[in-house]
Amino acid sequence: MIAKLTGRLDSSGAGHAVIDVGGVGYLVEASARTLDTLGAAGNEVTIHTEMLVGEDFLRLLGFARAEERDWFRLLTSVQGVGAKVALAILSALEIADLQRALASGDSAMVARANGVGPKLAQRICNELKDKAGALGGIAGTGAAATPAAGPQADAVTALSGLGFKPAEASAAVAAANEELGAAATLDALVRLALKKAAK
Template identity: 70%
Template sequence: MIARLKGELVSTGMDHAVIDVGGVGYLVGASSRTLGVLGPVGGSVTIHTEMLVSEDSMRLMGFATADERDWFRLLTSVQGVGSRVALAILSALEANELHRAIASGDKAMVARANGVGPKLAQRIVNELKDKIGGIVLGPGGGSVAQPKGSHASDAMSALGNLGFKPAEASAAVTTAEDELGEGATLDALVRLALKKAAK
């Protein structure tokens, strides 16, 4: 799988860019937000990628941040949301806006994207509300994949088994992890995360 490309920006179109990596030109589908930050043609670019493989084609999608790529994966996990619709949503909304819209159940905000009607927007909100536990808002307002430590996923699972929602568990484990540091034991992490989640 191709996870990242670093090379020279050859050209950009309405929904794609061509990046030359060692003499090979990669056609990469992208949101208008990503295309807007790639810089001038001829310049050096690095983008995160997701390879889509189907029976009759192989396509590469490109993202300015790993964060945007994570949202693309989440969006395309919803029935009825293909790569084109996912890119339209990511073109219309920043990651933190999308997180806020889904967390608050604001289907109208999701429906601002081209090709997203009220029914599909509602489905996106409903299906992703419990899945966004792995993506929490960072201090700068952007979303970051959290938590990151070796025991974090086990601690999240433990809190989930105790009835906490994924978003609550993720936020609590992240806060606990920040206080204890990455060397914390699983037991200590779960105990502190429970205290944070119970507040």
């Protein structure tokens, strides 16, 4: 499994780039936003990847950040959302905008992506409203954004494992972090977040 590539940007086109790693060119499909971050041919780039394997195909998808890859995985967990549609959504919407759309059930915003009709947009909102909180907190619910890594993210995972909905876990951890400050340990965060979530 290829999880990350670091090399020279050989070329890029509509929906893809070729990354030269030690003389081997990897064709990577990517969202328009990811392609924009790569810059001009010849640049040294690092890209997070997801490999899709089927009976008659092998595709490598690239993402500027691991967080974007996590969102791709979440989007493709929805029935009817394939790789092409998920990349179209990530091209059309910033992750923060996507989080807000899911939190508020704004299917019209999700439907702005190419290939996403009203019914599919509504299904995406319905299925991911609660799950999206695990990927960094949902804006608009009163929860501060939780980073994709570190004690806050681990605390959200811990609370989710105890049965709290991801959005509830994110909100409780954000409130606990605000009270404890940036130097809060995982143990302290979890204990205070549990108290806040239980209120």
